[in-house]
Amino acid sequence: HCQISGLDVIEGIIAVEETEFNKKQRNTGKWQKMAKPHAFTVYYVKKARNHRWRCSDVTFWCVDEHLCNQWIQALKELLEMQKSRPKQLLVYINPYGGRRQGKRIYEQKVAPLFSLASISTDVVITEHANHAKDNLFEVNINKYDGVVCVGGDGMFSEVMHGLIGRMQKDSGIDQNNPKAPLVQCNIRIGIIPAGSTDCICYSTVGIIDPVTSALHIIVGDCQPLDVSSVHHNNTFLKYSVSLLGYGFYGDILKDSEKKRWMGPMRYDYSGFKTFLSHHYYEGTISFQPARHTLGSPRDKDSCRTGCYICKKSEQQLAEQHKERGLKREEDEEEWKVIKGKFLAINAVNMSCACPRSPKGLSPAAHLADGSADLILVRKCSRFDFLRYLVRHTNQDDQFDFSFVDVYRVKSFQFTSKLSEDNESNVTDIGKKRFGQFCRDHPACCCNSANSTWNCDGETLDSSAIEVRVHCQLMKLFARGIEENCKGEDADSQSSVEQLL
Ligand SMILES: Nc1ncnc2c1ncn2[C@@H]1O[C@H](COP(=O)(O)OP(=O)(O)OP(=O)(O)O)[C@@H](O)[C@H]1O
Ligand SMILES: CCCCCCCCCCCCC/C=C/[C@@H](O)[C@H](CO)NC(=O)CCCCC
Ligand SMILES: [Ca+2]
Known part of the structure; x- marks a missing residue:
């Protein structure tokens, strides 16, 4: 470079x-x-x-x-x-994301650059949640070279659901079938960050900066991205690209939604509160290890621009597409089952690096290798959990704890102990009374109520879920995080400047 x-x-x-x-x-x-x-x-x-x-x-x-x-x-x-450069873009602006600056950011910093680069735009300022998603099922999508979302991870998620959903609908694929091979979405999405976490932007570009993101769109960058599908009882719930979190991150989200008026600060407030509550949840996780990918979650090297591990997965995907129909793979592959008491269950499709945690929840996770990193944080003391959290903010290894396990997986399932008990018709009145008791006393750590799943910043209704990673299902206007040229701190010159 x-x-x-x-x-x-x-x-x-x-x-x-x-x-x-x-x-x-x-x-x-x-x-x-x-x-x-x-x-x-x-x-x-x-x-x-x-x-x-x-x-x-x-x-x-x-x-x-x-x-x-x-x-x-x-x-x-x-x-x-x-x-590869876009000429015509469809832009959705969430005026209420993050610090409510989306419209101003787009008009002052991004629109002048698009106009300089002779890119035409159709701009929609959203009026309600799901406006962008629903609109994407109606527009003449072939007219556009890409869709831009101005907002945070939640806004990106909406646009992604609209685009992937539209793609499957147009191809007659039933999203409710968890085993259906989904159709790739070739219309790229550009993210102009104006949200609260902006983890997808940070993990794919390396910085939260609207001008940088606009320039990646203009030069026509392309970064494929893995997407996980989430189902419950053969019903489609959601797609996820960053974090699917049960326990700690699910509880933070649930609490923070009531505090939206606080803006991005709501996560610090609810994070502190959830940390103090120290709830753990019992359940069973079953997963299929990702044997196809070359990396491991404990690797020292992270996914960077031109990552060879993601390239290898791309080749494998192309071969699979050629062979499709000849053999039924995967379903027979081994499942590992883990039962336990967990403070947090986090499945991440990417590092989830963000300004709060510049190396992320899983620093070696790959953007496009067809796998997710499943992080299991078992019941431990508050002090140990704090040590674990602090390591997200420094250079120490957050997986180097006896109560933390991490696996690279291509699919997983979760059922909470509570739903297992209900499903197996356990009519143990004592148990139910105890459940009630604990719900009435939230300070009790042995929580018998369920947590909720945090799916890219939105709560899911079911605790029992079935998740599959779809390798490179969609594409972004980005190139992954670039390796620093020579001196870490020195400004690196662009080719144009070197030529000059
Ligand atoms: N006009 C609107 N009014 C209300 N809600 C909206 C509107 N447009 C979009 N939304 C919803 O707002 C939610 C949050 O938006 P967004 O992700 O942009 O900001 P955020 O939650 O502050 O940031 P982050 O997701 O990065 O934490 C999205 O899930 C989206 O569906
Ligand atoms: C003593 C200091 C300890 C500090 C520990 C910091 C650890 C932070 C890790 C942050 C990981 C963010 C993962 C991304 C999740 C997004 O899909 C989601 C939607 O935007 N954001 C949140 O759920 C919001 C999650 C907010 C978490 C605070
Ligand atoms: Ca991945």
């Missing part, structure tokens, strides 16, 4: 425009000597610290009008040849 080639330079150019002299910013004196100066300005991506991208520009002068026009023409033709 630090090499100069003709292609790299064009990839970094946002737009080329003829420069009008009365608008010229710099007066170096050079052009004043020319009889009749002509100029063009190249707008390009400047890479700054910490994965931040900025729009910079440079103006070229010459006396020969014909030569100047030839340059403009040649550069514009090269830009035209960049087929």
